[in-house]
Amino acid sequence: KEELYLRSAQQDARTSDGKRIVVAANIGSYADAAGSSREGAEAVGLFRTEQVYLSRQSSPGEEIQFQEYKKIAECYSPREVIVRTLDIGGDKNVKYLGIASEANPFLGYRAIRLCLDRKELFQTQLRAILRASRYGKLAIMFPMIADYEELAAAKAMLEEAEEQLAKEGIPFDDRIKTGMMIEVPSAALMADVLAKEVDFFSVGTNDLVQYSLAVDRGNKQVSYLYDYCHPAVARLIRQTSEAAHANHIPIGMCGSMAGDPLAVPLLIGLGLDELSMALDSIAQVKYEIGRLAFESCRNLAETAVNCKSAREVRNLLLDFRSGVI
Ligand code: PEP
Ligand code: MG
Numbered sequence: 001k002e003e004l005y006l007r008s009a010q011q012d013a014r015t016s017d018g019k020r021i022v023v024a025a026n027i028g029s030y031a032d033a034a035g036s037s038r039e040g041a042e043a044v045g046l047f048r049t050e051q052v053y054l055s056r057q058s059s060p061g062e063e064i065q066f067q068e069y070k071k072i073a074e075c076y077s078p079r080e081v082i083v084r085t086l087d088i089g090g091d092k093n094v095k096y097l098g099i100a101s102e103a104n105p106f107l108g109y110r111a112i113r114l115c116l117d118r119k120e121l122f123q124t125q126l127r128a129i130l131r132a133s134r135y136g137k138l139a140i141m142f143p144m145i146a147d148y149e150e151l152a153a154a155k156a157m158l159e160e161a162e163e164q165l166a167k168e169g170i171p172f173d174d175r176i177k178t179g180m181m182i183e184v185p186s187a188a189l190m191a192d193v194l195a196k197e198v199d200f201f202s203v204g205t206n207d208l209v210q211y212s213l214a215v216d217r218g219n220k221q222v223s224y225l226y227d228y229c230h231p232a233v234a235r236l237i238r239q240t241s242e243a244a245h246a247n248h249i250p251i252g253m254c255g256s257m258a259g260d261p262l263a264v265p266l267l268i269g270l271g272l273d274e275l276s277m278a279l280d281s282i283a284q285v286k287y288e289i290g291r292l293a294f295e296s297c298r299n300l301a302e303t304a305v306n307c308k309s310a311r312e313v314r315n316l317l318l319d320f321r322s323g324v325i
Pocket of ligand 1: 046049087183203204205206207208254255256
């Protein structure tokens, strides 16, 4: 098997009937980026920039960030790297930002909410990403968007950063793609509206599951309820994917569901164009994709969204894997 996986890792992923699926890596630093090209990643579907902040005693300035993003852009060029803007708060705290403790941090001051409030922090990061964008193929992605106005505000900040750089004569990729994560149920439900405002979607199941099933993603006592196979989650993904395709934009997934070989046929059937995952899942997922027929994945997804519970979907996926259906 190991050998088969390694062989698949070297090729672009395609189902047996020819449907192309981009298999990408989730990374958190330049060190990860260097590793992921060896593992067969065709792109970076999620660069979590939090590490750049978490590994320091004070806020990294524009130059430090620029250097880090530039190295990653160059390492991957001409492949795409989706750089997610700062997703701090919730379970990830940064001491020097002085975030007050909250009763419900996952429902509070985090990610894009914090960035839209701390404009200087956000502007510094956007400038650094834009400056790095001329050294490869970068895309920008906003986390935790729950609402149209929030997306509009984030895009306005990006435009402001672009105008500043242009005025200063600093070059950047002025055709850089802008996308958003779908990780809040309101965004999935409003996907038809939001799809008109971005170049791509990426589904973050780690949060989407916690918010749609009302289960804290880090709470062991209720972890038995935290299941990305829940048909409610499949329905949210399907709705988002239909909205993306109706508006001619691609939809990826960067939550950990994307790297689970059991879930992959369901995700392909739900219409995902890109799956982004931890480095060590890439070779196996590519291999599994090659053994799937798109048409049967679609039938599987149709059955899954009509299941009654997560348990029923899981059993369905197990049957599918063992060739029973
Ligand atoms: C997600 O929520 O699925 C996701 C990819 O983001 P994170 O795990 O960093 O919250
Ligand atoms: Mg998330």
